[in-house]
Amino acid sequence: MATQDNHQLEIYDSMVQIFRRGSGQTLLLLHGAGGSANLKKLAAKLAEDYDVLLPDHPGFGLSEQSKRLSSVSDLAFYYLDFIQELGLKDVHLVGLSMGGWIAAEMAIRSTAKVKSITLVSSAGIHVKGVPKGDLFLWSPEELVRNLYVNQDVVDDVLSQEPTSEELEFMVKNRVAAARYAWHPRFYNPDLEKWLHRIDIPTLIIWGDQDKIFPVEYASAFKNLIPHAQTQILKDCGHVPHMDQPEAFYHRLKSFLSETNS
Amino acid sequence: MKFYYFGLMPYGPLDLDYDKKYSSASLVLPNSYFNPKEGNKLYRRYLDELELADTLGYDGVCVNEHHQTAYGLMPSPGVIAGALARTTTQAKIAVLGRALPLVNNPLTIAEEYAMIDNISGGRLISGFVRGIGVEYHATGVNPAFSLERFHEAHDLIIEAWTKTGPFPFEGDHYHFEYVNTWPRPFQQPHPPVWIPSQGSEETIRWASEPTRKYVYLNTYSPFEAVSTFFQMYRDIAENEWNYEASGEQLGWAVPIYVGETDEIAHKEAKPHIEAFYNKFLRMTNQMLLPPGYTTLTSMKKIAEAKREMLSGGREMSRLMDNRMFICGSPNTVQEILGECHDQVGLEHIVCTLQFGTLPHELTVKNLELFSKEVMPQLR
Numbered sequence: 001m002a003t004q005d006n007h008q009l010e011i012y013d014s015m016v017q018i019f020r021r022g023s024g025q026t027l028l029l030l031h032g033a034g035g036s037a038n039l040k041k042l043a044a045k046l047a048e049d050y051d052v053l054l055p056d057h058p059g060f061g062l063s064e065q066s067k068r069l070s071s072v073s074d075l076a077f078y079y080l081d082f083i084q085e086l087g088l089k090d091v092h093l094v095g096l097s098m099g100g101w102i103a104a105e106m107a108i109r110s111t112a113k114v115k116s117i118t119l120v121s122s123a124g125i126h127v128k129g130v131p132k133g134d135l136f137l138w139s140p141e142e143l144v145r146n147l148y149v150n151q152d153v154v155d156d157v158l159s160q161e162p163t164s165e166e167l168e169f170m171v172k173n174r175v176a177a178a179r180y181a182w183h184p185r186f187y188n189p190d191l192e193k194w195l196h197r198i199d200i201p202t203l204i205i206w207g208d209q210d211k212i213f214p215v216e217y218a219s220a221f222k223n224l225i226p227h228a229q230t231q232i233l234k235d236c237g238h239v240p241h242m243d244q245p246e247a248f249y250h251r252l253k254s255f256l257s258e259t260n261s
Numbered sequence: 262m263k264f265y266y267f268g269l270m271p272y273g274p275l276d277l278d279y280d281k282k283y284s285s286a287s288l289v290l291p292n293s294y295f296n297p298k299e300g301n302k303l304y305r306r307y308l309d310e311l312e313l314a315d316t317l318g319y320d321g322v323c324v325n326e327h328h329q330t331a332y333g334l335m336p337s338p339g340v341i342a343g344a345l346a347r348t349t350t351q352a353k354i355a356v357l358g359r360a361l362p363l364v365n366n367p368l369t370i371a372e373e374y375a376m377i378d379n380i381s382g383g384r385l386i387s388g389f390v391r392g393i394g395v396e397y398h399a400t401g402v403n404p405a406f407s408l409e410r411f412h413e414a415h416d417l418i419i420e421a422w423t424k425t426g427p428f429p430f431e432g433d434h435y436h437f438e439y440v441n442t443w444p445r446p447f448q449q450p451h452p453p454v455w456i457p458s459q460g461s462e463e464t465i466r467w468a469s470e471p472t473r474k475y476v477y478l479n480t481y482s483p484f485e486a487v488s489t490f491f492q493m494y495r496d497i498a499e500n501e502w503n504y505e506a507s508g509e510q511l512g513w514a515v516p517i518y519v520g521e522t523d524e525i526a527h528k529e530a531k532p533h534i535e536a537f538y539n540k541f542l543r544m545t546n547q548m549l550l551p552p553g554y555t556t557l558t559s560m561k562k563i564a565e566a567k568r569e570m571l572s573g574g575r576e577m578s579r580l581m582d583n584r585m586f587i588c589g590s591p592n593t594v595q596e597i598l599g600e601c602h603d604q605v606g607l608e609h610i611v612c613t614l615q616f617g618t619l620p621h622e623l624t625v626k627n628l629e630l631f632s633k634e635v636m637p638q639l640r
Contacts, residue, residue, distance in 0.1 A: 168561055171552075
């Protein structure tokens with residue numbers, strides 16, 4: 001699907017779909033296990049000030065599944081090559097949930113082309129004794145009710161009948177998420193050993209009522225990346241850009257601006 | 262036709278009202294529902310029933326593997342098969358089967374099967390399965406790699422049985438520097454392989470491949486589906502592999518209950534078969550079909566249908582209509598099975614003669630009536 005904002009790129013052996021809009025500094029927006037669909041609005045808004053790239057991860061949405069990619073560590077190298085391939089530099093990485101995990105894995109490997117990193121409700125580490133939500137076991141309705149705190153969002157999402165294409169993406173995204181993150185469930189035991197290598201401005205944003213990775217995970221990330229700023233959003237679940245879009249956008253925007261000063 | 266006795270070894274004393282609080286008798290049902298005193302009685306009882314089947318002349322006795330569930334108490338089927346290897350004398354011992362992808366060292370399965378085969382003097386039938394979806398939740402094994410792991414573990418086990426060791430096995434999921442399995446299986450080159458499955462074209466193509474020609478055992482599907490899958494096996498064998506598949510390559514696992522008359526049979530079986538399908542097997546789609554366990558196409562179909570596959574509410578009469586349950590007088594049961602045989606030419610019937618809450622006395626009656634008044638006419 002190649003339109004003005006939609007691009008396709010072949011990396012290694014497979015095609016990746018990228019939504020790209022705007023100009024200015026580069027912002028690579030990395031989606032979570034649910035796919036890129038609910039990030040389009042945020043991407044469009046950020047594109048007023050940035051050159052925003054929102055790819056579908058390999059195996060998700062319109063991107064093909066590359067056989068050589070089977071872990072988030074693989075995806076980290078993949079996106080470092082992606083940055084290289086597109087000749088990007090001074091990239092702001094913004095990763096949500098599983099996308100945050102990818103961003104963190106990239107940053108411990110190399111920050112040469114990365115200007116800042118924002119981890120939103122990020123996967124990637126495990127905090128012992130803090131039970132996580134199991135999105136693979138919840139019914140579609142339970143998933144919605146557990147993802148969002150804002151009742152208007154819950155009602156809105158539940159009232160929408162997915163089209164055949166959307167349903168196909170939902171299924172495809174679940175399979176891809178399982179491929180990368182089923183076990184260990186949404187984390188890499190080695191990641192926490194190396195988070196100290198992150199030497200660029202870092203923002204951690206979390207909802208105080210996250211039912212997937214409870215807010216204790218924000219503190220755990222902060223302990224592992226001591227120079228990071230932390231922003232905890234009130235009355236907010238796992239998806240801040242849906243539950244608290246304005247507060248979220250404001251915090252993200254001011255962090256990104258600070259990195260230029 | 263050949264007849265094999267099978268029961269899942271359900272936890273019969275299960276409080277059937279559990280579903281007021283829990284969505285399934287698997288994975289999420291607390292194990293406080295299991296009373297070890299009942300457990301001891303049950304295992305003894307179920308072993309007695311399997312041994313009785315051997316005495317009554319069944320061609321085989323069957324066990325299988327399930328985890329974290331009230332519907333089947335054999336997480337380690339080798340324990341039961343090992344006991345049967347000593348206490349039975351003539352029946353084949355079919356493990357239907359071990360779930361290959363769920364283990365990180367499939368050589369333990371090659372070893373366990375070889376032991377049973379040696380102890381029983383070559384009576385083992387080795388079943389290989391992928392494990393049902395909910396077991397990927399229970400074990401943490403990634404369902405997205407289930408099929409790859411299944412094929413690789415299978416290759417490893419067959420090589421371990423047939424190649425002289427020590428040799429290395431270099432797979433993507435399993436890699437061993439030393440494969441040198443002791444004991445070797447009693448049956449040479451290796452015990453017969455059965456593939457129990459709900460059915461898929463990929464499975465059938467793989468099982469029917471000429472170097473394998475494995476028995477495809479369809480489990481608990483409506484007969485219409487069974488018949489479609491058997492035809493698919495024959496078609497693939499003929500069109501893709503250029504041989505004629507025999508009925509010896511086809512099996513069907515189905516719950517059966519025989520009573521003195523149709524009326525008695527229906528009355529005695531009803532609560533127990535409905536408990537089996539509606540209570541014991543109950544689970545959510547997310548448990549049954551974790552992502553990657555089936556193809557994208559079938560996952561999408563199920564998402565579109567918005568239907569819970571195993572949510573209960575099945576009535577005995579409907580189960581009988583589509584032959585997910587066969588029930589009646591000896592004459593009725595014999596006629597139905599004869600008809601099924603004539604229609605699809607299958608040779609192996611895995612008779613689930615104990616199901617759900619069916620108590621010992623009725624199980625014994627069922628075993629006896631079936632063996633004395635149904636089996637002989639169909640042999």
